[in-house]
Amino acid sequence: MSVSSPAELSATIAHAAELLREKRIALLTGAGISTDSGIPAYRGEGARTRSDPMTIQTYLGDEAARRRYWVGGHLGWRAFARAEPNAGHIALAQLEASGNVSGVITQNVDGLHLRAGSSHVIEVHGTMRRVLCLQCGQVFDRRDVAVQIEELNPWITVPENVALAPDGDVLPESTEGFVIPVCTVCAGMLKPDVVFFGEYVPQDRFRAAESLLRSSSALIVAGSSLVVNSGVRLVERARRRNIPLIIVNREPTRADAWAHVTIAAGTSDVLPALQELLS
Numbered sequence: 001m002s003v004s005s006p007a008e009l010s011a012t013i014a015h016a017a018e019l020l021r022e023k024r025i026a027l028l029t030g031a032g033i034s035t036d037s038g039i040p041a042y043r044g045e046g047a048r049t050r051s052d053p054m055t056i057q058t059y060l061g062d063e064a065a066r067r068r069y070w071v072g073g074h075l076g077w078r079a080f081a082r083a084e085p086n087a088g089h090i091a092l093a094q095l096e097a098s099g100n101v102s103g104v105i106t107q108n109v110d111g112l113h114l115r116a117g118s119s120h121v122i123e124v125h126g127t128m129r130r131v132l133c134l135q136c137g138q139v140f141d142r143r144d145v146a147v148q149i150e151e152l153n154p155w156i157t158v159p160e161n162v163a164l165a166p167d168g169d170v171l172p173e174s175t176e177g178f179v180i181p182v183c184t185v186c187a188g189m190l191k192p193d194v195v196f197f198g199e200y201v202p203q204d205r206f207r208a209a210e211s212l213l214r215s216s217s218a219l220i221v222a223g224s225s226l227v228v229n230s231g232v233r234l235v236e237r238a239r240r241r242n243i244p245l246i247i248v249n250r251e252p253t254r255a256d257a258w259a260h261v262t263i264a265a266g267t268s269d270v271l272p273a274l275q276e277l278l279s
Helices: 006-020 056-061 063-082 087-097 112-116 142-152 203-214 229-241 267-278
Strands: 025-029 101-106 121-123 126-133 139-141 190-194 218-222 245-248 261-263
Touching: 006 218, 006 245, 006 261, 006 267, 025 087, 025 229, 056 063, 063 126, 063 142, 087 101, 087 112, 087 267, 101 203, 121 203, 126 142, 139 142, 203 229, 218 229, 218 267, 229 245, 245 267
Parallel strands: 025 101, 025 218, 101 121, 218 245, 245 261
Antiparallel strands: 126 139, 126 190
16 A cells, blocks of 8 residues: 555554564565665665666676776775664664564675674675685685775775766776786686676575575565565565565565555664564
8 A cells, every 4th residue: 555644654554563463574675675774776766777787697708897897896885884774674683683573585785684683684685795706616705805906906995086977887987997806816706795687596595585484474575676586486485375464665566466564665664663563
């Protein structure tokens, strides 16, 4: 339902809380939960639209595109590192601590659920905290790779040296001469531990998400439009079991027709209100 007044919003949240009471709640979160932390979403109102999202095929096969990715990725990682958990993240951590939430399945790679204090977090699309060597399998802390990037490209620390397009992408002229970081063990190609377009969610992560959902008796979708198929597949499993499904998202989602309650509002407002009612 579309909420048009504060009174209607409060009533809808109260109805959702009644459905969730005495339940073990799983969460499926998307980019919308992190927008109030300053991390832009890529769909919905105010979203940043990228004309050419990086695919795994392009990353592996096009060195110029890979340079552009690392320049933009370095700047984006710095922004991620500065971001702080918001009221929505904190509410979920508190609900887990009180025994209401069984765990969080997140499509986000920003790590904010963990920083907020949630302990059972399944990052199905990976994390910006780690970088992988595609040749030898070595795993690196992103902070160490950032140091390597800035040692190889000291000019990148000056914001004026990087030109951005209106969509936030890095313009090609800013990447000329950029030295791509390589594995310090074998000199192999590095890749952030995130799922690119064209890649599948690793089976072990998806199985862990399914296991969490099976052990739960309700599901909240928070801040996801469910455009990505892996998210829809998880919601479909909840629908088959007919457990309470609550969707909190400013925009319509692909699963609204399956939901017991839909709340068209921000997660930073709704999740703390639910936490207060359930605790």
